[in-house]
Amino acid sequence: MAFGKLFIGRKVRDLRESSKATQATFAERIGISTSYLNQIENNQRPVSAAVLLTLAENFKIDIGSMSGSDSDRLLSALTEALADPVFDAYSPSLQELKLVTQNAPGFAHALIASHQAYRRNSEQLASLDDHMVRTNAQSDPTPYEEVRDFFHFVDNYIPDLDLAAERLAASLGIPDREAALVLPNHLESRHGVRILRAEPGEDVLRRYDGASRALFLNPYSPASTRTFQMAFQVAALELETEIDAIIRRAKFRTHESGEICKIGLRNYFAGALSLPYQHFLAAAKNLRHDLELLATRFGASLEQVAHRLSTLQRPGVKGVPVFFARIDRAGNITKRHSAAKLQFARFGAACPLWNVHQAFETPGRIIRQLAQTPDGARYLSIATEIAKGSGGFNAPQRRYAIALGCEVAYAQDFVYADGIDLNNRLAFDPIGVSCRICERLNCVQRAVPPLKSKIAVDQNQRGALPYILR
Known part of the structure; x- marks a missing residue:
């Protein structure tokens, strides 16, 4: 079994502290020097395969939960926040962002919360007069947003x-x-x-x-x-x-x-x-x-089943990593979780090229889609419309769509992959996370330009978009 360089100091430190062990005692238990353990916990040296296997054996933990990047959600949220034009003067590398999420997750959460407050105040400034802004502006996240982020960052598993x-x-x-x-x-x-x-x-x-x-x-x-x-x-x-x-x-x-x-x-x-x-x-x-x-x-209902699949994150007995979302007819994501690489945008509507929107056009059917995001990751996505209502003919009904999917590497574990050529790259539809951070230059469904792209306008030429992205 081969492992890349793993800098998981925070996880190792949390494991040691949960065992109420000193660095010397913990190092002796896993057969390394105290200085090496100290370097591991401070992410100055990676964890070797031998040490990782010893940790798994001695503490009965899932290797995948240690070696897997459970900071993907935090990394995605931080990347989206730093895509805002307010940070134009600073363009951190992916490695820098990974170091922050691995070594200082609390700082990353604080920065995301600050950006969230900035966006909220900006929206209020755009819609309220000066007096209302001075008296009513709120900088903290709404209770709903705070709870949503709580479940998001605990991997939707309690x-x-x-x-x-x-x-x-x-x-x-x-x-x-x-x-x-x-x-x-x-x-x-x-x-x-x-x-x-x-x-x-x-x-x-x-x-x-x-x-x-x-x-x-x-x-x-x-x-x-x-x-x-x-x-x-x-x-x-x-x-x-x-x-x-x-x-x-x-x-x-x-x-x-x-x-x-x-x-x-x-x-x-x-x-x-x-x-x-x-x-x-x-x-x-x-x-x-x-x-x-x-x-x-x-x-159970289809939604209950799909949502439960997204919570199968128990260490040692995890299910297939899936993404799950519920979307209303306006494109608002009212439920979301992803154990896959795909991370939903925190602001804005979902990509219009995603098949979840088509579910409203074909009620009662489960529709399939092969999709690829700008980072090259490929997914199998299924979606269906759900209607909720009670009380007879005149009672109002709530209609929304649910989507469930996985990375294509796991697609054969789903009956919905039957009859689809997963090796045909031309069969994958290009989708994004949201227009405001999507890097695609030639998307005909683009609603707004990406936040960090420059635009040019040719008064003598018009394509699908009224501008050119650079």
Whole structure:
């Protein structure tokens, strides 16, 4: 097994500190000198293959989690921030950015937060008058943005909740017994909570009345939604200590962020309980990630299945690294996560050449796309439209599309790769992350010029774009 030069000092230091070992004790345990360990932890020397294998053997860790670049998300966010014209005087090399994300991730997060505040204030200045700006401008990220970034930078995997959900699922017999049948009994026998129908006029998916110990569910919701809401209530009743501890460690800026994160963490537990890790991972492999078959086997929705696939990041037993996103008809990304190289833009809409937009044109179908990003990475992407609504003909429906994909190296693990020539480079559509940072010069779908490109205008000639990128 061959490894390139790995500068993973922060990971090694975190591993040593979690073991409550001094540098001398830790170095002796893995068979190296204290000075060598000190150089490794300060990224002055790379970790050799022998040391990496010793770490994996002695501490039962996944080599991939150590050698893989889990700073890709941070590197992508930092690169996008520094693409802003405000940094025109400074163009760091990729190596410089990697050193920052590896050696000083806290500094990288602070710079990204500062850029986010700068952009927000700039947008406010463009839309509000001077008085409103002076009195109402906010420099901090919104609670929603802060929680979104929390899940993004923990790789969308919460070990404490995932393991707790798996233990409870095993005790309840899920998935051999349907979650929709066992969860009502569990809520009533352990917590004295009855499952009742919400009144026809109530516009709710779930309403819990603590005084009467009753959980009211919308009778018009799909069975998968009702099951998920029951699992959510289990989290609220049984996992509050663990969830509160996670929120405290996250050190959110505001109480609102913590409350929003609490919903996200309960949702995470609900998905992990309905789709327990080991069972779901095995089924995903056996069924070659067929979303419809997985949804049927576990009594879940397509979105629940696709989202769960993006959380299979347990060290030592990881699933295929996928990207997952949910997009509305306006192109806004309302959910996103990527364990693959592809990282979604933090600002702006998704690339119009991505097949997720076509899903709205072909409701009820799963469409496939081979795509290549400007960095040369190639992907298999699938997308489908989802409609959510309840209450009959006159009730409004929410329509959006979900997308799931992987790097082409993993495509054979997906049933959706069948019948596609993955070796035909001409079959890959050129897509980008977002127009504001996409480097492609000749894209006919470009909405705005890239932030760091110069433009030229020829008054005597016009192509697909009214300007030329340089």
